[in-house]
Amino acid sequence: MQWWVCVTIILALALSGCGKREEAPTFAGANLPPDVAGNTAPSAQTAALNASVADSLPLADQQDFDDAQRGLIASDAELRVASAEGTPIWDMGAYGFIEGDPPPSVNPSLWRQARLNNIHGLFEVTKGVYQLRGYDLANMSLIEGETGWIVVDPLTAEETARAAISFAREHLGDKPVSAVIFTHSHIDHFGGVLGILTPEEAEARQVPIIAPELFIDEATSENIIAGVTMSRRALYMFGLRLPRGERGHVGSGLGKGPAHGTFGILQPTETISKTTTELTIDGVQFVFQNAPGSEAPAELTFYLPDLKTFCGAEVVSHNMHNLYTLRGAKVRDAIKWSGYIDEALARFGDAEVYFGSHHWPIWGNERIIDFLEKQRDMYKYINDQALRLALHGYTPREIAEHLELPESLRTSFPNRGYYGTLKHNAKAVYQRYFGWYDGNPANLDPLPPTEAGAKYVELAGGAANLLQSAQAAYDKGEYRWVAEVVNHLVFADPDNQEARDLLARAYDQLGYQAESGPWRDVYLTGAFELRHGGPDEGINLASAIDMLKHAPLERFLDAMAVRLNAPKAEGKEMIVNLIFTDLDVTLRARAQELRLTSLRARPTPGRERDVEDHPRHLSSNGDRQGRHQRHAVYGRLGNRRKSPGLGEILPPLRQTGRAFNIVVP
């Protein structure tokens, strides 16, 4: 042994002897076996961290529980909804375990929110205004008109919407739907509309359908163009593959989760394009605020002056919302968003009742003002302070680590990160102003994950060394670090079982510690897929067939254009005929050397002549209810023999691919 090695060891021993040894927390439950899905027990560090959260917040405060239960008319304790084929779509009974004190595997603040979101049923909000809560991710609200119900936000799925309105009719009497209001372009607020109203009925009775301007455009484009990737990522964000349980999914913070049934949409008959728009709908006076580019690209709120009741849609809610959503979407503008809340305060500030598209209402002017002001200030604060740090040269990861809400904002439950989080919203602000590049040249063109992974493993002295070091970090509770280094190994060698196990265990703990429902679900789904693999099939856009049919033609073409396999068609000239039988429109698109100049196409006469022998359907040709359909076939012209099969280059929209990997290469 060299003399200096000797000295170093002696010095190290001496130092470790005199310093006070750090006490590792102990927790008896840490030795419990994994559950059926393989999720490991919460560690001593996780249990201690969650206990400290319970000490830092007034979790025993009963106000929200009183509000969430107020006005209860009826509740179905075993609320379950199935599809026509018997597939379960919604099951509130599965969340029955969420009661009493939080287990150490759930952040106590999230547990509180999950208990609140468990309170479900039919509620009277104020005279003539009712809500069905806990029938889906969002609320369905009913406003009593002169001739029937004005339905606000008919949920995500036809099946849950039908169950909700039937329950209301059972208790409030059988009235027809006299109008529908879609508050915004997210599917949990319109997808179930066909469960409360058929298109024929809407047409026959001239039922007004009110939505914010650009509703159809936004509602269909987000779900079609980027739908496959977003849906795959939504599996993570909403924990759709996770068992419900203390080590699994407890809710999404915003509600329980979206119902996966049959989606539909109806064309609005009237759109709201300015603040304020006054309308009398079925005898009820409405004042609308148009709030585009807030929580959704197309969104409205409204005020019922006669009832002094404000519906905040999803512009405000009982949680910090997403400036950036983990399923992936365009970043939202915190300044605009905050501005709309300020505008609502100015115009509807005498409200005595507030209700929203998610969560429970608030009663009393003073409390409503306080709630709105704090929501407004929160989004503004995140925007301004994240930017202030950016101006000092901080980069996204540093900003997320530094930023904190002031005491007055962070102790208010509706400002807690149950859905969005301060960390990922702070990064979203940076992204909005500066994009993905943080300015550091090392991050300009880094190696892709598999290549970098192999290099890191080599640098660590091989897989065994890396795992040994990562295990030591795990034992100290450094789960974020474990995730970072072991992820390199999994990407270098996805068959390394020990690495997958350790990474999954780190994700378990990160999930158990998260206050945000989506963060918990993301980590636990990562662990789930490391243990059980990804789903066999990707998302089939056919499940959103009704949306495809309503998509404006340009959006439909955009959705096809992003499916075009450019490398396969390179150098080929192709002319494609698109025949929309429902619209009686034929378009000819030219794909030349794959610039696809466009599927922005021109009408073409004589369509029959051009259709290939084996036409492919872009969307469904089986129309359940005999409605108009956006049924397109396409044919190939031109250089047939040299061209690859059309289906290879432009796969039909209804074709499902394999679900792509996320936690492994």
Ligand SMILES: [Zn+2]
């Ligand atoms: Zn929503």
